[in-house]
Amino acid sequence: MSCLGCDTGFGHQLAVKLDKLGYTVFAACLAPEGVGAKQLKAKGSQNLLVISLDVSADESVNRAVTEVKSYLSPNKKLFAIVNNAGIGHYSGVDWSKPGVDDVYRSQLEVNTLGAVRVTKSFLPLLRETENSRIIIVASLAARFVFPGLVGYSMSKYAVRAFGDGLRREQKPYGINVSVIEPVMYNTSLTDMSVCLNNMKAHWDNTPEDVKQSIGSTRFVSLCKTVESFLMMRRSNVEEVLDAMIDSLTREEPKPFYRVGGLKERITLYLLEALPEELQDFFLDPFVFDHILKYLHNSRQ
Template sequence: MCDITGSEPNTSHFGKYLSEGCDSGFGHKLALRLHALGCDVFAGCLFPDGEGAISLSKYQSERLKVVKLDVTKDEDVFAAVNYVTNNLRNNSLWALVNNAGVVHYAATEFGENGIGVFDETMRVNALGTVRVTKAFLPLLRKEKGSRAIFLSSIAGRVEFPTLTAYSMSKFAVNAFCNSLRREMKRFHVYVSIIEPTVYKTAMGDKKIILEDFRRIWEKTSDEVKEDYGHDGYRKNHDYVEALMDTRISNCDDVVDAIVEAIRRKEPRCVYRVGSFVVRATIEASTYFAEEFSDIVYSHHISMITLKLIAFVHRVLRI
């Protein structure tokens, strides 16, 4: 969570912004960018004693405050609301940025019996988003023209193999955002979705992702392991690795989109950010019949497509 206070373009007053998930990645970069722009930032961090939170605290600025926030816990969210409310100027919030998230790459049957991966992913990405947003809406509604901004994903429009839980959570986020935008229209509260492709953030660290994939496989039952075999494990592993190779190094365009959604007088409903090659491929596939999409996203075709995208990215140095 990160709450930010900065001047709204073409107005004489200051707005306030709140953004979650500022320990690392987009949220961390956003907090620093907004602080540099002269905004008051409340940066929500899961680990207030962690490296990311400490680096933000080192600024020792009245305009940059770190707030402990676990989006899965009501008590953390309510405490954050109280803290932000007591430290806001003019008692109003200009923008809420929902950025906290987790991702696990694994086939649906991989992992322990039960729905552990699905449960964690939905609790953080989907229900955590709802929990934080609902808690801060009363503050947002006090400020005409305020906005709630949500970090979604290209996986919220297209279902990728090995990303089932993550795609489910981001489809849920998109549905929540679209419904909320229509509900908030009467209060003049804008709702925007930021939809990036794959980036080299802490959550998209290739080494960490592949190690997590291996850990999940190790916890898989012997029966499932036997049915999938080493070939099934290898194909899924290679697919995840190929997907990681399409990542973009520079995160600035995502942060730029969030900042625009915060500062623009009338922000867009959706900001699609990232590799044009990936976005064009995904956009085209959304018009396919499901049967054709199944062919396009089959292992063999997907691997060819991902390797081609990775090659183009290397050539373009993005």
């Protein structure tokens, strides 16, 4: 199996778990000499192989495919790839430097085009394996656009659409495609201080005339909403890992895995059933902030 985004988070823990289950794992890391990669080498058996991969670079993906091929043989084929690499930016729509590079392009390049780039490159190998798998890690942000996460949601909506189309196109070849949609979990991507500093950096990079037209109160309001949102993080990442492993080991995996607590799933189901006008009302930063605080307090 080839698992992407293994430096930290879900990918890192999934690689370790699959290794313990006896699978040969190609753990793709952006920093193959970094802390996360070194931890994988220390924890893993000889069947856990750390490889270098930058999903945003064609040359890097091509090298990774060549490296994986070198380990394969007629009796050892590639069974699955897990598209887990991802980044996140917290920002208002028109914050940061002029243009789209700072917030939008970077997220689309990694979260969306990275999955497309890697999948296209590995598809010929997966077609050689009966009942092979492609796993795409999306997010609840692929269903709802939350304040401060527009760019991230764009990238996740797009990768979910890619998963839908891919599943339908590859069915004749016996390739199963599953999309994992976790709610917010406690990972490096949702670290409170990192996320709030990220918001402040984008605000600081915003031209002064744009700041004045937005107003500093809007900045403070959106920061509070994101802070409340981050307080809803779930700590049991095993829930996500279990869904990933089910999608890899079940004879007929589900097309979608929505992962989260019962309360979150019911809330999201009800929100999805509402007309757009009511969704807009409940996702207004002021209203949404109060809903999140209520849900957080009801957990305690």
